[in-house]
Amino acid sequence: MIHEVDGLLRKLLQGGALTGSDIDIVFDAPTGEWAARRNAPVLDCYLYDIREDVKRRERGMAPVRDERGITVSRRRAPRWFRLSYLLTAWAKRPEDEHRLLSAALATLMPQEVLPPSGLPEPLAGLGLSVPLTVAGVQAESRSLAEIWSALGGMLKPSIDLVITVPFPSYPDYDAGPPVTGGALVRVRELDGPLEDDGRTHQPRHLTRVAEGARLR
Template identity: 65%
Template sequence: MIHEVDEVLKGLIGGGALSGSGIDVSFDVPTRDWAARRNAPVVNAYLYDIREDVSLRQRGHTGLRDERDVVVRRRRPPRWFRLSYLVTAWTKTPQDEHRLLSAVLATLLPHELLSPQALPDALGRLGLSVPVAVSGSRSEARSLADIWSALGGELKPSLDVAVTVPFPAHPDYDAGPPVTEGATVRLRAADGGPPRSEDRSHRPRQVAAARATREQSAARTAREQAAARRRQQS
């Protein structure tokens, strides 16, 4: 899933205001050595943090139905993870870097929620929309100073882009066959003799509804046949 998010983010950043500019989008670690090797303007999206958004965690199971609308398998709800990217611009002058960051910001802001149709492969097949947050809260993430210190570089202006994506929770579970008959209770005398009352049965709603429909149909047919006999006798 992570590589698919990279693909989506690269398409978003490379489109919009940067479309046709020839500026590359890189996911390399922006270390001093990397910065020294580059020889053209580039936008870097460094994935620096991956953590679960526990506020979106769900319990239970989801039923998977076949062509008869019968539940055949059960699946656990997906787990949602927030992928945090440090987006920076790298050119020869700070003014050009600020222009690039402004273009990236203007491109990403309209895409706060990505529909399943805009997502590739396995991510899109989940049928869930994906939120994108730009420069949100860092309450649970590492500070910028810690990130740049770990990278061995100097602090640069950046955008914090967080993409929260669903990850399937495996495995699926086989579902039992649908219930078509209800439980039956038989009452016997204390001395083990014959039952003192008829069997008491509980039927599922669908079965009971089908039985009621058949009984109503049979009663209607009997009434029609009786009416036809009366007409013949008269």
């Protein structure tokens, strides 16, 4: 699923203010060695953190229906995960890097909620919208300064980008066969003697038609 999110992010950044540009979108760790090899402008989306959004966790099973609306299986609710990217621009001059970051902001800010129709499979098949947070308050325990230190590079202007995506919970569980007709249910009602006039009622049979399995 993560590689589908990478592809989605690349598609988003290649549109908007960056439409028609020849800027490369890569997902490399921006280490000092990597930066020294760059000879063309690039936007780097480094995935630095993956963790579950436990506030979105749901219990229970949901029905999976076919094209006729019949339940064919049952599925656990998906688990949501926060994918945090460090978005940086690399060019020969800081001014050019700032222009790239501005273009990235202008492109991503209108995309706060991504509808299912704009998502790749299998995300689109879940029928759920995906939230995207651009330059929000950092919720992870590690600071950006710590991340740069771990990468062995100098602190650089960056955009913290978080995409919260649902991951399907497997496996699906088969549902029982659908009910296709009525069944005959026999109910025996026994009445004892009544105290008010001394009469008694004989056993009698009641016949009813109900939807469901045949009861004996």
